[in-house]
Amino acid sequence: MPKTGVRAQTISVKDLPPEKFTRLDEYINSLPSTKGALIDIIYKAQEIFGFLPREVLLHIARKMGISGAEVFGVVSFYTNFTMNPQGLHTISVCMGTACFVKGAPALAQRLQEKLGIHEGETTKDGLFTLKNLRCVGACGLAPVVMIDDKIYGRLTVAELDQIIESYQKEAAGVAH
Amino acid sequence: MRINTLEQLKEQRIQAEKTIQNRIFGQPSARPEVLIGMATCGIAAGAGEVKEAIEEELERLKLTDIKIVPVGCIGYCHSEPLVQVNLPGQPPVLYGNVDAAKAREIVKGHLVGQQLLADGITEPNFERVNLEEAKAFEPTGQRKQLRIALRNCGVIDPTSIDEYIAGHGYEALGKALTQMTPETVIDTVKRSGLRGRGGGGFPTGLKWEFTRKSRPGVQKYIFCNADEGDPGAFMDRSVLEGDPHSVLEAMAIGGYAIGASTGVIYIRAEYPLAIKRLKTAIAQAKEYGLLGGNLFGTGFNFDIELRYGAGAFVCGEETSLINSAEGKRGEPSNKPPFPSESGFWGQPTCVNNVETYANVAPIILNGGDWFAAIGTERSKGTKVFALAGKVNNVGLVEVPMGTTLREIIYEIGGGIKDGHRFKAVQTGGPSGGVITEDYLDTPIDYESLKAIDSIMGSGGMIVMDETDCMVNIAKYYLEFTQDESCGKCTPCRVGTKRLHEILERITEGKAEMADIDKLTKLARTIKDAALCGLGQTAPNPVLSTLKFFENEYLQHIQEHYCATGSCKALVKYSIDKERCIGCTACAKACPVKCISGEVKKVHAIDQTKCIQCGACFTTCKFGAVIKP
Numbered sequence: 001m002p003k004t005g006v007r008a009q010t011i012s013v014k015d016l017p018p019e020k021f022t023r024l025d026e027y028i029n030s031l032p033s034t035k036g037a038l039i040d041i042i043y044k045a046q047e048i049f050g051f052l053p054r055e056v057l058l059h060i061a062r063k064m065g066i067s068g069a070e071v072f073g074v075v076s077f078y079t080n081f082t083m084n085p086q087g088l089h090t091i092s093v094c095m096g097t098a099c100f101v102k103g104a105p106a107l108a109q110r111l112q113e114k115l116g117i118h119e120g121e122t123t124k125d126g127l128f129t130l131k132n133l134r135c136v137g138a139c140g141l142a143p144v145v146m147i148d149d150k151i152y153g154r155l156t157v158a159e160l161d162q163i164i165e166s167y168q169k170e171a172a173g174v175a176h
Numbered sequence: 177m178r179i180n181t182l183e184q185l186k187e188q189r190i191q192a193e194k195t196i197q198n199r200i201f202g203q204p205s206a207r208p209e210v211l212i213g214m215a216t217c218g219i220a221a222g223a224g225e226v227k228e229a230i231e232e233e234l235e236r237l238k239l240t241d242i243k244i245v246p247v248g249c250i251g252y253c254h255s256e257p258l259v260q261v262n263l264p265g266q267p268p269v270l271y272g273n274v275d276a277a278k279a280r281e282i283v284k285g286h287l288v289g290q291q292l293l294a295d296g297i298t299e300p301n302f303e304r305v306n307l308e309e310a311k312a313f314e315p316t317g318q319r320k321q322l323r324i325a326l327r328n329c330g331v332i333d334p335t336s337i338d339e340y341i342a343g344h345g346y347e348a349l350g351k352a353l354t355q356m357t358p359e360t361v362i363d364t365v366k367r368s369g370l371r372g373r374g375g376g377g378f379p380t381g382l383k384w385e386f387t388r389k390s391r392p393g394v395q396k397y398i399f400c401n402a403d404e405g406d407p408g409a410f411m412d413r414s415v416l417e418g419d420p421h422s423v424l425e426a427m428a429i430g431g432y433a434i435g436a437s438t439g440v441i442y443i444r445a446e447y448p449l450a451i452k453r454l455k456t457a458i459a460q461a462k463e464y465g466l467l468g469g470n471l472f473g474t475g476f477n478f479d480i481e482l483r484y485g486a487g488a489f490v491c492g493e494e495t496s497l498i499n500s501a502e503g504k505r506g507e508p509s510n511k512p513p514f515p516s517e518s519g520f521w522g523q524p525t526c527v528n529n530v531e532t533y534a535n536v537a538p539i540i541l542n543g544g545d546w547f548a549a550i551g552t553e554r555s556k557g558t559k560v561f562a563l564a565g566k567v568n569n570v571g572l573v574e575v576p577m578g579t580t581l582r583e584i585i586y587e588i589g590g591g592i593k594d595g596h597r598f599k600a601v602q603t604g605g606p607s608g609g610v611i612t613e614d615y616l617d618t619p620i621d622y623e624s625l626k627a628i629d630s631i632m633g634s635g636g637m638i639v640m641d642e643t644d645c646m647v648n649i650a651k652y653y654l655e656f657t658q659d660e661s662c663g664k665c666t667p668c669r670v671g672t673k674r675l676h677e678i679l680e681r682i683t684e685g686k687a688e689m690a691d692i693d694k695l696t697k698l699a700r701t702i703k704d705a706a707l708c709g710l711g712q713t714a715p716n717p718v719l720s721t722l723k724f725f726e727n728e729y730l731q732h733i734q735e736h737y738c739a740t741g742s743c744k745a746l747v748k749y750s751i752d753k754e755r756c757i758g759c760t761a762c763a764k765a766c767p768v769k770c771i772s773g774e775v776k777k778v779h780a781i782d783q784t785k786c787i788q789c790g791a792c793f794t795t796c797k798f799g800a801v802i803k804p
Contacts, residue, residue, distance in 0.1 A: 036521075038503035039486055043445070077505040077662070078486035080445055096407035097602065097638045098564035100652055106789045110767060113787065134489065134656070136446065137410030138217035139564035140253025140571060149448075151220035157767055157791050 011083055013053040020048050021059060034064045038074055042081060052083045087122040087129035089167060091115075094144040096135030102142040103156075108132065110157050111145075114164060127171050128164075178465035180473045182350035185341065192342035196332065208242045208287060211260040211268075213330060215249040215417045216449050217410075221256035222275060229276035230259070233283040242287060248418015250330035251302065253564075253571040261286050261296075269296040302574070320588050322550070323574045324558050325373075325411075325534035329418035334453050337460040340421040346466050348540035352429045353474045356540075358388060361433040365536070367544030369556030374401055374492070374529030375607065375633045376709075377555075377622040380536075386516040387434040387526040396436040397520045398427055399527040401497055402443040402450070405489040406605035407656065409636035411560040412530035414572055416443070416450035419534065420457035424467060426536035428478045434526050439480040442497050445487070454482060489606075489660035493708045494519075494527040496662065507664045508708035529634070531560055551577030555621030559632065565601075565639040566593045575620075582616040585639055596641035600724070604633025606653045606660075607713030609720025610646065629720050631713075645742035646725040647732055651679040653717035657710065668711030671702040675718060682729060684745040685736035692729060696722065741803035744788050748803065753778050755800035762792035762801055 027044045031037050041064070045056050052075055061068040075081045093099075093108040108119070111130060115123050122129040138144055141153025145160060152163060179185050210230055214223050227244065234242055250258045255272025259282060262268045269292055271282055285293050292298070302321030323329075332339035340346070352361050366381030387396060400423060404412040416423065427439040443451055458480055461467040469477045483501045490496045491506040498519050500506035519525025535557060539547045548556045555577040561584065564570050568590035575584060581601060585591070592598050600610040609630040611618070618624050622632050640649065658672040678695050681687040699715030706712045722729060731737045738746040751762075751771075758776040763769070770786050773779030781792070781801075793801045 036501070036503040039484065039500070040503075043484065043486070073505055074503070077507075078488050080485075080487035095656075097605065097636065097652070098408050098570075100407075101565050101638060101640055101644055101649075103790075106791075109787070110789060133446075134405065134487075134660075135407040135410075136216070136220075137404070137413040138220050138253075139408055139410060139562060140217050140256055141220055142564065142570075144220075151216075153217075153220055156794075157789055158765060161767060 011051075011053050011085070013055060016049065016053065016055060021056075023048050024056075024059070025063065028060075028063050038064065038066075038071065039078075042071070042075060046081060051085050052081060054083075057083075084120075085122065085126075088127050088171070089148055090129045090131060090146075091164075092131040092133035092146045094134075094136050094138075094142070094146065095132045096137075096139060096142070096144075098139035098142040099135075099144055104143040106157055107143055107145060107155060107160055110160060111164070114161065125171075127168065177463070179346075180465060182347070182354050182472060185346055185350050185472075188338070189341050189344065189347070192338040196339050196342045207264060209245055209262040210242060210282075210287070211245045211247045211250075211262065211330070213248070213250040213252075213256060213258040213260075214246040215414055216447070217249065217253055218256045218258065219449070223257040225276050226257045226259060226274050226279045229279040230283055233280045234287075237283070237288065239283075239287065245333050246335075247331060248329045248334050249326075249414035249572055251326070251572040252300075252569070254569050263287070263290065267298050269298050270300055271296050320579060320583055321574055322558055322576050324538055324547075324550075325415065325531050325560050326418075326572065326574045327538070328422060329414055329572075332419065334418050334420055335456050337421060337457070337464060337466075340419070344541060345421055345537075346425050346461075346464075348537035349425050349428050349432075349466065350472050352432055352540050353472045353476055358433045358435065361429060361540065362388060364540060364544040365433070368535075368539045368547035369544075369551070369554075370532065370535055370539060370547065371555065371622065372529060373531035373535070373559065373635070375406075375604065375631065377632060380528060380532055383516065383526055383528070384430060384433050386514070387436075387524050390517050390524040392435075395438075395523050396434055397523055397525040398431045398434060398436045398439045399494075399497070399501070399520070399525055400427055400439065400441040400443075400533060401492060401494065401527050401529045402441055402447075403485045403492045403497060404444060404447075404530070404634065405492045405660075406607075406634045406636050408564055408602075408605060408638045409562045409634045411562055411572060411635055413447050413450055415530050415534050415560075416447065417453050420450075420453045421461065422537055423454075423530055423533045424457055424461055424480060426533035427480060428467065428471065429536055429540060430526065430528065430533070431478045432476055434524075436526070437477045437479065439478065440483055440501060440520065441480060442483045442485060442491070442501050445484045451482065451484075458482075488662070489656075490662045490708070490710050493710060496708065497527060498525060505662070507662045508710075510707065531635070552619060552621045552624075554623055559620070559635055561635045561637045563589050563637050563639070565637075566596060566641040566644070567591070567639040568593055577621045578619040580617050580619050581611060584620075584637070585616070589639070592639065592641050596643065599640045599642050599644060600646065602630075602638045602640065602649065602717070603636065604631035604713075604716075605636045606657050607631060607709065607716055608633045609716050610640075610649075610724055612724050629716075629723060631716075643740050643742070645683075645738050645740040646721040646728050647679065647682055647738075648740075648742040650717045650721045651676065651683055654679055654714070657714040661710065661714075665705075665707035665711060667702045667705040668707065668714065671698060671706070672711070672714050674698060675702070675715060679718070682732045683738070683743040685732060685743075687733045689733060691733065692722070741790070741793075747788050748783065749781055749786060749788065749790070749793060750802055751779050751781060752800045752802050755798050757798060757800070759798075761795050761797070765791040765795040767791060 057071045061071045145152045259271045259274045370380045371377045488506045491500045495509040496506040515525040560574045654676040658676045661668045663669045741747040756778045763771040770782040
């Protein structure tokens with residue numbers, strides 16, 4: 001697996017829809033207390049915005065009365081949070097030990113070649129984001145690749161190619 | 177409906193037993209049922225479609241009295257999706273690798289035709305014993321498994337509290353609250369010898385006692401560590417998905433014992449199905465009055481809330497987990513103070529793992545001595561292992577402590593896949609080590625695994641054969657720990673990175689002999705100096721592989737040779753001219769089209785284009801593609 005270097009960079013997006021901020025505020029206001037709820041709030045924000053641009057992090061900080069650095073510190077600590085826009089589909093290769101010994105590295109390498117991106121990056125057309133995943137716990141199906149919520153098990157490189165192509169075709173079909 | 181007394185609960189059980197019959201003890205049922213394994217892995221393998229096909233077929237044949245029961249993990253992960261047929265007066269029959277077509281066949285042939293289809297299994301290799309009889313369990317022949325923690329997994333419908341109650345569910349809680357003092361509960365758990373199943377192996381009863389005695393009278397918390405992060409371990413997921421009530425019940429018992437009215441389950445967000453099942457179970461338990469206020473009319477209040485992990489392996493460490501549950505970065509804190517003195521919001525907190533909890537209710541019901549009679553001298557009861565890797569029967573295995581690795585791998589696991597040779601088994605994930613053939617007859621318990629430089633850990637067990645490179649495996653684990661290090665302490669943050677760099681040099685054939693020394697010294701330093709368990713155990717895979725497979729390290733360094741061909745930089749695929757028959761299979765499999773040759777003539781690989789993916793190697797049936 002190649003390293004992506006700095007895991008997170010703050011992206012600034014000035015023109016985020018105000019109604020999304022309203023939805024986030026409604027959620028925060030509905031909590032009995034914001035004590036200890038930072039991670040839940042960040043999850044909610046990511047669900048609403050799709051990712052976590054700088055403005056959203058600062059908004060959360062102001063709303064909770066804590067420093068922006070504290071919010072940023074939590075966001076950058078956990079791998080489930082992302083400060084980059086995500087592709088339409090997220091492809092994750094399971095890198096659990098069972099998958100590793102059964103050929104996951106070859107699948108990961110093939111994906112990088114085929115899509116021309118590294119782990120953590122999104123294709124130019126915005127179709128795929130590539131991620132590594134630490135064990136989905138379906139070791140009986142190793143090696144496993146997860147596309148969005150769907151798990152593909154006992155995969156070979158050739159099958160993976162076909163699956164990716166089917167997603168690409170589907171996206172092309174939608175575009176026409 | 178609300179259950180206020182133990183008598184009411186028992187009445188409810190008798191009612192519930194009528195609906196599920198004696199499914200739990202594997203006795204013939206009185207009414208036809210079809211069980212479908214619908215844990216995450218089952219669903220991923222297509223159990224959803226199988227269920228639909230069976231429903232359609234039953235509908236079509238107007239068989240309305242046959243009940244379909246979605247259950248959790250049955251344990252035969254290698255043959256998912258799984259369907260079990262229970263017919264009145266007959267032993268249950270298990271079918272593996274079921275697809276929609278086969279599901280229809282099962283309905284027509286077995287449910288209607290009453291004929292056992294050719295590939296049905298009537299004797300699964302685990303004992304579904306009545307828990308009272310477990311003490312007398314003698315592993316014999318194929319029946320090596322004894323299920324205590326997994327007693328309900330794959331048997332009951334995890335979304336039905338009544339099915340849980342039918343197997344004496346919540347009776348242990350009722351017994352503890354109405355007939356035992358917190359001290360006797362702790363004493364029972366202490367006597368049982370139950371030790372932490374998350375990896376540490378700390379005596380559970382002692383942990384409860386410490387938390388109970390710490391700062392009497394203040395608010396306390398009981399935590400469930402469901403942040404199963406060890407790659408290759410999935411027993412906690414299976415318990416949560418297949419039997420969520422057993423965890424809730426045990427947490428309530430623990431809460432009573434230590435004096436806590438709030439339980440917190442810290443669970444990985446990567447386990448959506450487990451979260452869903454837990455939420456359902458909590459709502460049901462509240463509705464029945466088995467969670468909430470005034471349980472069993474004793475005035476004891478207990479509630480459970482969920483906190484979600486956000487993807488950090490270090491959060492399995494208890495102090496990190498508590499920090500994360502408070503919404504902070506999941507960094508570990510110095511111990512002491514231990515969580516039993518100052519944990520969640522500075523209050524005394526007890527953290528136990530999912531599998532540990534799954535053992536508690538049977539212990540309370542049957543007594544500490546009952547549990548202590550199973551297992552070895554210092555490791556009592558059973559342990560669940562997630563058997564995976566190059567073994568035929570991948571799956572969840574629960575065996576009495578003291579079972580040997582050979583029994584697990586060869587008798588339960590069915591031996592090594594594709595006729596390969598056993599090389600090593602990794603236990604304990606990134607914190608553990610490898611065990612070689614010489615030690616296969618070691619009886620498994622906490623002490624004996626430690627004595628051979630491995631650990632029990634959470635119970636991941638990855639089998640490797642001669643095609644796996646041990647240096648590469650060590651590098652894999654270091655890559656993992658390096659990535660997952662929280663960065664708070666230098667030995668772990670910088671040390672694991674340097675270890676990984678040295679391993680990378682070795683796998684690329686760029687290392688020198690002096691690197692072996694550096695590797696060993698650095699590994700020992702990190703072990704001694706790191707702040708928490710993650711760092712202290714991170715070098716274990718390196719030290720362990722170095723100890724048992726030193727010559728592989730030397731081969732990489734001195735001869736630039738990786739015997740297994742796993743190390744990409746050292747591998748070179750070529751075609752054996754003698755063996756190649758020109759079948760073109762390799763050329764078809766090659767994703768970059770670097771293999772050329774005509775039909776029935778010897779092929780050749782263009783080394784400049786080859787991406788070393790190994791597709792040709794795995795495709796060739798004649799052993800004509802060779803590496804390294």
